[in-house]
Amino acid sequence: MTGVLAMTEEDQMDRFMERIEAGEKIEADDWMPEEYRITLIKLISMHGISEIMGALPEKEWVPKAPSLRRKLGIMAKVQDEMGHGQLLLRVAEDLLKPYGKNRGDIMQDLFNEDLKFHNVFHMETKTWADAGLIGWLVDGAAIITQTDMLKASYGPYARALQRICAEEVFHAQHGEAIIMALAEGTEEQKALIQEALNRWWEALLMFFGPASKSTTGSTKQDATIKYKIRTKTNEDFRQMFFDRYIPRILSLGLTVPDPTLHYDEAEKVWKYAQPDWTEFKKIIRNEGPRSQERLNLRRHSYEHNAWVRDALAAVVN
Amino acid sequence: MSNVENGMSKAYKNAVTALLFQLADDELLYAFRASEWLGLAPHIEEDVASSSIAQDSMGHAVMYYKLLEDLGVGSEDDLAHLRPANERKNSILTERVNGEGYYMETPQYDWAYHVVRSYFYTQAKKAKVDSLCQSSYEPLVEAAMKIRMELYYHRLHWETWFKQLLSSTDVAKEKMQQAIELVMEDFGDMFSFGKDKQAIEENNLLCQEEALKASWKASIAPVFAKLQIEVPEIPETPHLNGRNGEHTKDLESALATLSEVYRIDPAAGW
Ligand SMILES: [Fe+2]
Numbered sequence A: 001m002t003g004v005l006a007m008t009e010e011d012q013m014d015r016f017m018e019r020i021e022a023g024e025k026i027e028a029d030d031w032m033p034e035e036y037r038i039t040l041i042k043l044i045s046m047h048g049i050s051e052i053m054g055a056l057p058e059k060e061w062v063p064k065a066p067s068l069r070r071k072l073g074i075m076a077k078v079q080d081e082m083g084h085g086q087l088l089l090r091v092a093e094d095l096l097k098p099y100g101k102n103r104g105d106i107m108q109d110l111f112n113e114d115l116k117f118h119n120v121f122h123m124e125t126k127t128w129a130d131a132g133l134i135g136w137l138v139d140g141a142a143i144i145t146q147t148d149m150l151k152a153s154y155g156p157y158a159r160a161l162q163r164i165c166a167e168e169v170f171h172a173q174h175g176e177a178i179i180m181a182l183a184e185g186t187e188e189q190k191a192l193i194q195e196a197l198n199r200w201w202e203a204l205l206m207f208f209g210p211a212s213k214s215t216t217g218s219t220k221q222d223a224t225i226k227y228k229i230r231t232k233t234n235e236d237f238r239q240m241f242f243d244r245y246i247p248r249i250l251s252l253g254l255t256v257p258d259p260t261l262h263y264d265e266a267e268k269v270w271k272y273a274q275p276d277w278t279e280f281k282k283i284i285r286n287e288g289p290r291s292q293e294r295l296n297l298r299r300h301s302y303e304h305n306a307w308v309r310d311a312l313a314a315v316v317n
Numbered sequence B: 001m002s003n004v005e006n007g008m009s010k011a012y013k014n015a016v017t018a019l020l021f022q023l024a025d026d027e028l029l030y031a032f033r034a035s036e037w038l039g040l041a042p043h044i045e046e047d048v049a050s051s052s053i054a055q056d057s058m059g060h061a062v063m064y065y066k067l068l069e070d071l072g073v074g075s076e077d078d079l080a081h082l083r084p085a086n087e088r089k090n091s092i093l094t095e096r097v098n099g100e101g102y103y104m105e106t107p108q109y110d111w112a113y114h115v116v117r118s119y120f121y122t123q124a125k126k127a128k129v130d131s132l133c134q135s136s137y138e139p140l141v142e143a144a145m146k147i148r149m150e151l152y153y154h155r156l157h158w159e160t161w162f163k164q165l166l167s168s169t170d171v172a173k174e175k176m177q178q179a180i181e182l183v184m185e186d187f188g189d190m191f192s193f194g195k196d197k198q199a200i201e202e203n204n205l206l207c208q209e210e211a212l213k214a215s216w217k218a219s220i221a222p223v224f225a226k227l228q229i230e231v232p233e234i235p236e237t238p239h240l241n242g243r244n245g246e247h248t249k250d251l252e253s254a255l256a257t258l259s260e261v262y263r264i265d266p267a268a269g270w
């Protein structure tokens, strides 16, 4: 007998890679190799949980936002981030089905610290300028990496990213508007942005991940490129970030806190001082400046509201 | 009906101003407390949904403060951020903390309290907004018409939570009953106009206090009947009347937080 049933694992893999090479979209119920599924689960649940953990640093500034309009703006942004988390966790949940796992398990993985969240969301927010800088540069950085995955081979992720990227553009504008207002303001306000940039610079460089395995011992970029989930490397993204934002940072009269940073005309690349990758490893091990506080807040509110989820499950109608 | 600026008597303008402060301060404080829940709601879908309600309420606060600004009372941001606690006219219920703990640390917020406060407050807001649609002050009528459209969804949202949690586990029922008691203790000034009662009522800015109470009771009665619980009594005299600038410590801490950055330099652009 021939046909689908008789296809060996090897045949299925060949067929799968043909589809990937042909630029076809893989859907949730399609056959996929274990490595592909696991790569996606890791990537998408980390992305989803980072959106949710990422709401916490900005949320700190929601009640304090310095005008009614800014209060409205930042509330809307934090809401969008939670919405992104919701969208992505649904995509991850579909991938987890064969393992009999769901959203509750994703949350438990976060609490057990098996599932990590993005390095930038472990950082402290000290002033209102941080709220602006997160929107302007962190969301700006996210747009760069996420836009690259708009054509990801996994259809449900690519479609979620379409919507997310559209909203991220508004977030970057929201952040830029806060920064512009401060840049055009008093000396004290200008100082707030410079001080925020100084504190965030290394975290921004780390955002894109290490250039190669040799830096930190591991990087997820290889499998994601092989399966056409993304096309560019971590370093490509970092260079794109420099291209886009260095001119804007300088035009605001700000100084990049790296005196070695320059564009090498011959090599056509930005040369910069490496951030402390040992620190990066610590941060993503949840040993960053605010890692444990934010995890605790999430853990605690999850446990504290367990009675509500129990009550909802018990309502029959 | 054209009482705006030109030709408005001083007494009429004072009455409008007094009412607008009550409406604006209620919405600001309610939205502020709701925004402290961001990221901490019982599940992610709820976080998104209740955040949208908090934003709408903040939007309503902006509309009312803008009307005050239009009357020449002051800039909307100064009015929202700089007035001291004893000049605030919000009801006590809206200023109450969500539970133990500061939002920047690890707070123990009470979802049952949030549901009951939101449901009762939203129904009270509905009673007022319906009446404001017939106000003698035309700009208030326009604002009320816009607000009324969004209120439908808010009421539905909180009513659903209210019904669900009161028809579920014993733990949920008990927490809800406790929350109802707590909320009602502070409900005495919800429909009060304070010392501006006569001015607000005589100028037909809004219907009378007693009519608002009746409208609120009528709006929640069917839900209570279905749940087989009694409609709670509104306290005759409030223990503190927010409409007269009497407040709890909770308001002071709320104001300190919401104006912390603005106060660095109120003259600067933010
Ligand atoms: Fe996002």
Ligand SMILES: [Fe+2]
Binding pocket: A081, A139, A167, A168, A171
């Ligand atoms: Fe964003």
